[in-house]
Amino acid sequence: MVSDSHGEFYIPFPDKIGKSGDHYFPIITQAVDITSFLLSVQRYVYAPFHFIPGDNNVEIKGQKNPLCTTRGCNNAKYLINEALRDKNDLYRLGIALHTYADTWSHERFSAFYEDWNKVFKGVKGIPPNIGHGELIHDPDIISKTWTDKRFGEKIDNSERALIAAEGIFSLINKGKTKWSDIHSQFENIMNAANLDKRIKLIRDMYPNINEYNENEWLNEALDITRDKSEIPEFDPTKGNPLPPHVRFPTISVKDLNSHWFSFQNAAKKQLGIVLGMVNLI
Numbered sequence: 001m002v003s004d005s006h007g008e009f010y011i012p013f014p015d016k017i018g019k020s021g022d023h024y025f026p027i028i029t030q031a032v033d034i035t036s037f038l039l040s041v042q043r044y045v046y047a048p049f050h051f052i053p054g055d056n057n058v059e060i061k062g063q064k065n066p067l068c069t070t071r072g073c074n075n076a077k078y079l080i081n082e083a084l085r086d087k088n089d090l091y092r093l094g095i096a097l098h099t100y101a102d103t104w105s106h107e108r109f110s111a112f113y114e115d116w117n118k119v120f121k122g123v124k125g126i127p128p129n130i131g132h133g134e135l136i137h138d139p140d141i142i143s144k145t146w147t148d149k150r151f152g153e154k155i156d157n158s159e160r161a162l163i164a165a166e167g168i169f170s171l172i173n174k175g176k177t178k179w180s181d182i183h184s185q186f187e188n189i190m191n192a193a194n195l196d197k198r199i200k201l202i203r204d205m206y207p208n209i210n211e212y213n214e215n216e217w218l219n220e221a222l223d224i225t226r227d228k229s230e231i232p233e234f235d236p237t238k239g240n241p242l243p244p245h246v247r248f249p250t251i252s253v254k255d256l257n258s259h260w261f262s263f264q265n266a267a268k269k270q271l272g273i274v275l276g277m278v279n280l281i
Helices: 039-049 072-085 092-107 157-173 177-191 195-206 214-222 259-276
Strands: 002-004 006-008 145-148 153-156 224-225 250-253
Touching: 002 214, 002 224, 039 092, 039 259, 072 092, 072 157, 072 259, 092 157, 092 259, 153 157, 157 177, 177 195, 214 224, 214 259
Parallel strands: none
Antiparallel strands: 002 006, 145 153, 224 250
């Protein structure tokens, strides 16, 4: 959602920004809609950022899949080490850390629409077996316990998240603090009953953390205007109408040094590295 002098409105994610001959082409790093079925989304979004191909050491019925992710895999570690070399780019490190953490929450699933990811015997394609699509968000929710019927294993996400946190600590820790010094604090966070309680615990530990605001990032980075025909007239009988979805916005660069552009550039770096080191069909 963005805003102008007439109020707030929604825009579709832009394919390009700027004028002909001087375009900036943004990329997406997440998709949770019908576009998930596109091979391009699976290849250029899910695999590079959420299901990085792992160490090819998992078997289902005697078959291995080099495209499935595995916890703490070498490809994910490589992304973090490369990000750490670029000491001034915390956006790049954050993206790499997210991908690394996903090797636990998404472990043994692949980014692609394939039988490898099929957990249930239900109707084919409902939900789609893309990643852990059949399980919806169960593998991502730290306070959730679920069963991976492919392997007959019950998964406690809080246990898995704590191991992932220790792995992250071992990769980025440059000080004298040891994992044993902070283990109990992170265990307390992982064992919280729900997301809101975990957020509160983290904010109590780190009160100076800035709150992420997607809309604020967009408005800082981009100048967005809409044609007069798409500005709704005020109708007193309707009160305050919902923000409209604008079809033909004009989008230009406002600040190339803003958070949004910094994140975009970091994501493009990771995408380039992954495509260079992994054969994504």
